Amino acid sequence: MAEHRPRYKRYDRPAGGWGAAAATAKVLLEQSVVTKGSRALLSMNQPGGFKCPSCAFPDAACTKKLEFCENGAKALAHEATKFRVTRDFFAQHSVTELIAQSDHWLEMQGRLTEPMRYDAATDHYVPVGWDDAFALIGRHLRALDSPHRAEFYTSGRTPNEAAFLYSIFVREFGTNNFPDCSNMCHEPTSRGLPSSIGIGKGTVILEDFDHAEAIFLIGHNAGTNAPRMMTPLVEARKRGVPIVAVNPMPERALIRFTEPQDIVQMATFGSTEISSEFVHIKIGGDLALLKGMMKVLFERDAAGEAVLDHDFIAEHTEGLAALCADVEAQSWDAITAAAGVDAAQIRRCADIYIRSNATIICYGMGVTQHQRGSELVQQVANLLLLRGNFGKPGAGISPIRGHSNVQGDRTVGIDERPAPAYLDRLRDVFGFDPPREHGHHSVEAVEAMLAGEARVFIGLGGNFVRAVPDTTRACAAMQRLDLTVGIATKLNRGHLVHGKDALILPVIARSERIETARGEQFVTIEDSMSNVTASRGVLDPASEHLLSEVEIVCRMAMATLPGSKVDWRRYIDDYDAIRDKIAAVYPAIYEGFSQRIRAPMGFHLDIPPRRRVWPTPTGKANFLVLPGLAVNAAVDDPAMLRLATVRSHDQFNTTIYSYNDRYRGIYGDRMVLFMNADDRTDRGLEAGARVALETIADDGTARRVEGLTLIDYPMSRGSVAGYYPELNPLLPLAFHDRVSGCPAAKAIPVRVVAMS
Ligand SMILES: Nc1nc2c(c(=O)[nH]1)N[C@H]1C(S)=C(S)[C@@H](COP(=O)(O)OP(=O)(O)OC[C@H]3O[C@@H](n4cnc5c(=O)[nH]c(N)nc54)[C@H](O)[C@@H]3O)O[C@H]1N2
Ligand SMILES: Nc1nc2c(c(=O)[nH]1)N[C@H]1C(S)=C(S)[C@@H](COP(=O)(O)OP(=O)(O)OC[C@H]3O[C@@H](n4cnc5c(=O)[nH]c(N)nc54)[C@H](O)[C@@H]3O)O[C@H]1N2
Ligand SMILES: [Mo]
Numbered sequence: 001m002a003e004h005r006p007r008y009k010r011y012d013r014p015a016g017g018w019g020a021a022a023a024t025a026k027v028l029l030e031q032s033v034v035t036k037g038s039r040a041l042l043s044m045n046q047p048g049g050f051k052c053p054s055c056a057f058p059d060a061a062c063t064k065k066l067e068f069c070e071n072g073a074k075a076l077a078h079e080a081t082k083f084r085v086t087r088d089f090f091a092q093h094s095v096t097e098l099i100a101q102s103d104h105w106l107e108m109q110g111r112l113t114e115p116m117r118y119d120a121a122t123d124h125y126v127p128v129g130w131d132d133a134f135a136l137i138g139r140h141l142r143a144l145d146s147p148h149r150a151e152f153y154t155s156g157r158t159p160n161e162a163a164f165l166y167s168i169f170v171r172e173f174g175t176n177n178f179p180d181c182s183n184m185c186h187e188p189t190s191r192g193l194p195s196s197i198g199i200g201k202g203t204v205i206l207e208d209f210d211h212a213e214a215i216f217l218i219g220h221n222a223g224t225n226a227p228r229m230m231t232p233l234v235e236a237r238k239r240g241v242p243i244v245a246v247n248p249m250p251e252r253a254l255i256r257f258t259e260p261q262d263i264v265q266m267a268t269f270g271s272t273e274i275s276s277e278f279v280h281i282k283i284g285g286d287l288a289l290l291k292g293m294m295k296v297l298f299e300r301d302a303a304g305e306a307v308l309d310h311d312f313i314a315e316h317t318e319g320l321a322a323l324c325a326d327v328e329a330q331s332w333d334a335i336t337a338a339a340g341v342d343a344a345q346i347r348r349c350a351d352i353y354i355r356s357n358a359t360i361i362c363y364g365m366g367v368t369q370h371q372r373g374s375e376l377v378q379q380v381a382n383l384l385l386l387r388g389n390f391g392k393p394g395a396g397i398s399p400i401r402g403h404s405n406v407q408g409d410r411t412v413g414i415d416e417r418p419a420p421a422y423l424d425r426l427r428d429v430f431g432f433d434p435p436r437e438h439g440h441h442s443v444e445a446v447e448a449m450l451a452g453e454a455r456v457f458i459g460l461g462g463n464f465v466r467a468v469p470d471t472t473r474a475c476a477a478m479q480r481l482d483l484t485v486g487i488a489t490k491l492n493r494g495h496l497v498h499g500k501d502a503l504i505l506p507v508i509a510r511s512e513r514i515e516t517a518r519g520e521q522f523v524t525i526e527d528s529m530s531n532v533t534a535s536r537g538v539l540d541p542a543s544e545h546l547l548s549e550v551e552i553v554c555r556m557a558m559a560t561l562p563g564s565k566v567d568w569r570r571y572i573d574d575y576d577a578i579r580d581k582i583a584a585v586y587p588a589i590y591e592g593f594s595q596r597i598r599a600p601m602g603f604h605l606d607i608p609p610r611r612r613v614w615p616t617p618t619g620k621a622n623f624l625v626l627p628g629l630a631v632n633a634a635v636d637d638p639a640m641l642r643l644a645t646v647r648s649h650d651q652f653n654t655t656i657y658s659y660n661d662r663y664r665g666i667y668g669d670r671m672v673l674f675m676n677a678d679d680r681t682d683r684g685l686e687a688g689a690r691v692a693l694e695t696i697a698d699d700g701t702a703r704r705v706e707g708l709t710l711i712d713y714p715m716s717r718g719s720v721a722g723y724y725p726e727l728n729p730l731l732p733l734a735f736h737d738r739v740s741g742c743p744a745a746k747a748i749p750v751r752v753v754a755m756s
Contacts, residue, residue: 006669006709014271015223015663016230017258020070021266027074027657031081036539037073040080040511043538044068047600051535053079053157053510054652056401056528057226058206069227070260074650074657078490079509080539083110085491090116090125099496103466103725104656106491112506113543118498125495125504130547130555133503138559140456140483140501147174147435149455151445154180154414155462156403157510159523159535161578162549163405164585165571166460167413169557171423172432172564176439177454178416181462181653182406183442185368187740189399190410192374196381196622198615201407203396203607204360205529209236211394214356216349217275218246218286218380219366219746220400223253223663224649226528229362229400234259234272242352245275247366248283248644248719249674252663277348282340283642283719284370284747288629289346290379292335294327296350297386307354312388316612319623323382326625338629340716358394359384366644368399369746371633374739375626382623390621391612401528402653404510408526411589411605412582416441422585429584431565441741442468443733449477457499458485458556460549461507463492463654469731469743473701487552489542492654508546512537516573521548523575524597526605533602550575635749637696641679643748645724645731654725666711673752674713674721685754687712693722695730696749703730706755720750 013019028037043049045059045068052059052068054075068076089109095118098106117128117136128136141150152170154163170178182190190200197203209215209232222229234257237243245254255278258271265271281289301307313320332343339346353359361380370376381397389395401407413422416439423434440448446468448454457464457478468474478484481499488495489509495502508514514521514537522536547555554568571578576594583593589605596603608614614621632642647653648661648670660667664674673691680687689710695703705727715721730750736743 006672006711007667008711009665009667011252011663011665014256014258015253016260017266017271019662020260023070023662024073027077031077031083033077033080033082037077037080040076040539041068041073044072044076048536050511050537051404051525051533052076053404055226056404056406057228058527058529058531059228060206071224071227075652076511078107078655078657079511081110083108084542085109085112087114087127094123095125095496096123099493103493103654104659106493107655109491111489111542112491112504114506114545116504118502120500128503133505134555134559136501136503137458137483137485137556141173141560144455148177148439149453150175151177151179151440151448151454151457153445153457153459153462153464154178154409155460156181156406156409158409158461158549159405159525160408160412160582161523161575162460162553163409163414164412164582165550165553165578168426168430168566169553169561171426171434172430172557172561172566174435176416176418176435176437177445178414178439179442179445180409180414181403181467182410183741184467184743184745185365185402185406186399187441187742188368188373188377188737191740192377193381193397195616196378196624197390197609198621199607199609201530201607202398202528203390203609204398205604206232208360208394208396212236212241212358212360213394214242214244214352214359216244216246216359216361217254218361218363220362220364221251221253221646222400223251223257225364225647226400230257231259231261233257233274234262237272237274242276243274244277244279244349244352246279246281246286246289248281248716249646249721250278250280250714254278277352279341279345279349280716282338282716283644284631285339285341286367287376287379287626287631288335288338289341289349290383291327291330291629292339292343292346293350293353294383294386295330295335296347297354298324298327300354308386309388313385316614316621317385317623318618318620322625323623326627330629334629340718353383353387358392359387359389360394360396360398362398362400364400366746368742369744370631371735371737371744371747372626372631373737373742373744375624376631378624379626385621385623390609396610399528404527405525407528407530408524408532411526425585429581443736443741443743446470446474446477446733449480452480455482457481457483458487459494460487460553463494465494465497466492466654466725466728469728469735469745470733471729473733487549490655505552506543506546507552508537508541508548510535510537512539512541514548518573521575524579530605530607531602532597532605534597550578632744632747635696637751639751640696640749641718641720641752643693643727643730643750644719644721644746645727645748646721648723669709670723670726671708672711672722673708674711674715676715676717677712679717679720680710680712683752685710685752690755692753692755693727693730693750694753695732696751697732697735699732699734701732703732705729
């Protein structure tokens with residue numbers, strides 16, 4: 001692997017703008033797809049076209065303007081790339097050779113072209129026919145002494161149709177082992193919010209941004225991870241709406257942004273200031289901030305100001321007294337110490353919130369990836385409930401989801417803890433008895449592999465071994481399996497850390513056409529704001545040997561379940577027939593799916609709290625208490641720093657587009673540690689020094705990552721940041737949220753060690 005040294009160049013221009021336009025052109029050039037890629041970009045997020053394979057932010061396609069961003073263009077260019085991984089490639093490189101390559105190198109080799117099977121005798125992947133591949137999967141699965149010995153992973157790029165069929169196949173096979181990427185992402189939203197408001201999804205739609213009077217962005221880096229979100233944010237700022245950004249890193253796009261679609265701003269090199277208030281929170285300090293704001297609300301209300309929405313609270317909620325008692329018990333000293341911000345700023349935030357008649361709170365991984373992430377999400381809901389910020393225009397909670405269809409996959413059945421009523425429905429529609437016991441989430445799946453209980457891993461998309469915590473242990477766990485299957489567009493580390501038998505099954509990508517015996521088919525996705533839309537690829541598949549994800553799922557099922565009650569053959573060709581079954585299983589939201597999806601903009605799935613209907617056991621929204629001010633276990637070590645593992649501007653999760661991170665000023669390397677200069681000098685370290693990080697954990701496992709370069713960066717004190725997935729070896733498997741299983745990837749307790 002090449003030795004990299006980072007170059008650091010302060011980025012003090014606004015985010016977006018010409019830098020984004022230039023980066024779009026560059027990535028199309030690098031992947032040699034300027035004409036093909038530019039043509040495809042014109043169809044991205046347009047009615048009749050395909051949905052962006054990058055993030056899950058909704059689009060406003062009816063505006064007729066181009067609806068893509070720099071990072072959507074990168075995702076597309078890497079999917080539409082002219083480079084190919086062929087049988088010759090695998091003949092040239094043994095697996096041992098490939099595994100020594102970087103994630104970036106693997107990604108840059110291009111699209112997978114035909115099914116491959118691992119050959120232990122030569123340590124090479126060799127071509128295998130599709131029929132033989134499915135037969136091998138069927139043989140392994142049928143040989144298991146229990147269906148619970150298989151793990152069926154899903155990544156959130158998989159469309160509804162494939163995910164739904166996969167959930168049927170796996171349940172007919174007999175398990176609820178559905179680890180998925182959501183388990184490491186917005187699971188605290190999915191598991192935490194239902195106790196608060198009755199549903200584990202956001203309540204905001206795009207139009208609400210036009211009516212909001214204040215917007216809070218907590219722990220989310222919109223300019224990089226949901227760049228299309230910058231458009232409504234810029235528009236809100238132009239209307240004078242206050243935006244409060246809460247982040248331990250002063251992310252560039254949260255400060256100033258040039259809207260690449262604003263011709264005047266582009267021409268005049270203008271930009272819009274994004275945050276009116278930047279809260280430089282300590283990692284994990286958000287709970288204290290939220291409680292501080294609630295304390296101000298209670299104080300001012302008690303003093304006679306009409307701050308709380310008493311009518312709403314009386315009619316729609318329960319639990320106010322307990323929340324009030326908990327919040328009032330927190331002292332200002334404790335709050336400011338835990339948040340790392342002063343009381344004056346917390347009061348200012350509360351004041352912005354109080355002045356606004358309609359507030360949206362958006363949040364991302366900075367909120368969810370903590371040991372009490374689910375309960376932290378509930379505190380966000382508490383703050384909104386206090387002023388009735390649900391069920392009115394311009395208000396609500398807005399988790400900014402990750403993968404483009406991660407929310408949809410859960411809606412259509414990728415759920416390791418399915419509700420009994422849904423299982424009954426499945427039984428009635430399909431005529432088999434689905435398993436009732438809960439299955440494994442991602443962390444439990446790794447634990448089952450480590451314990452030798454799991455024998456087979458099938459990954460419908462994604463890069464499991466690189467995405468999960470504790471890389472070293474996770475790799476060892478994968479290598480113990482009898483069979484690993486990677487269903488993918490691109491070669492990744494997950495295919496190289498494999499079981500005794502292993503398959504790589506290449507798929508038709510989002511931007512590509514799916515032709516079946518019944519003609520061209522389209523798939524559907526559900527975005528972060530519960531809009532369901534059609535996605536129709538426009539490009540030719542990267543190779544003639546690719547299959548659609550739907551066909552792969554059906555043929556795995558046919559090879560595994562000879563006596564199946566499901567008409568798999570039919571679904572291979574007819575995606576409306578799949579949608580009809582989705583409608584039958586979820587009539588309340590998906591009634592008439594095949595017809596309604598024909599509307600150019602698709603349709604919106606009902607979110608009851610938008611109507612002030614709360615599907616909780618009591619029929620009310622609940623104020624919930626999370627005692628204290630900490631969202632992670634205390635660590636008794638004065639040298640301890642909290643490490644957040646974050647994404648650069650040039651990656652999509654485990655896919656590394658380049659070694660640069662433009663907005664943070666990093667060029668040529670990802671092995672960096674962002675640190676406050678005062679924290680650095682306190683430890684007697686030089687800027688630019690080479691250091692190692694060690695996890696502080698008392699579980700008997702030493703975790704260390706070496707070769708990081710220290711970058712002086714305006715981090716909040718005690719907080720450091722570095723890149724995911726390189727730093728995943730530091731994250732202990734056991735360090736996760738108990739409610740949801742979500743790894744606490746934003747708050748790893750570490751110490752910095754100088755290296756010579
Ligand atoms: N281009 C691109 N787009 C993506 C992705 C990608 O990798 N690349 N990934 C997709 C996926 S799957 C997801 S889940 C989303 C992720 O999108 P984000 O949620 O933005 O993800 P991260 O970069 O992990 O981190 C978010 C922010 O949390 C901040 N943070 C860290 N700790 C704390 C804390 O304790 N409190 C607060 N308030 N903030 C904190 C970090 O500084 C960072 O700015 O993006 C999706 N979109
Ligand atoms: N330390 C740390 N760990 C984290 C996180 C963090 O912030 N910090 N974030 C977590 C989060 S939020 C997430 S969502 C997970 C992400 O975990 P995953 O979803 O497992 O990872 P990705 O990198 O998105 O998966 C990329 C692979 O998906 C395949 N792929 C791409 N497009 C398609 C397609 O259309 N179909 C199919 N079948 N395959 C496709 C390609 O082969 C590519 O290599 O990682 C989690 N891990
Ligand atoms: Mo995610």
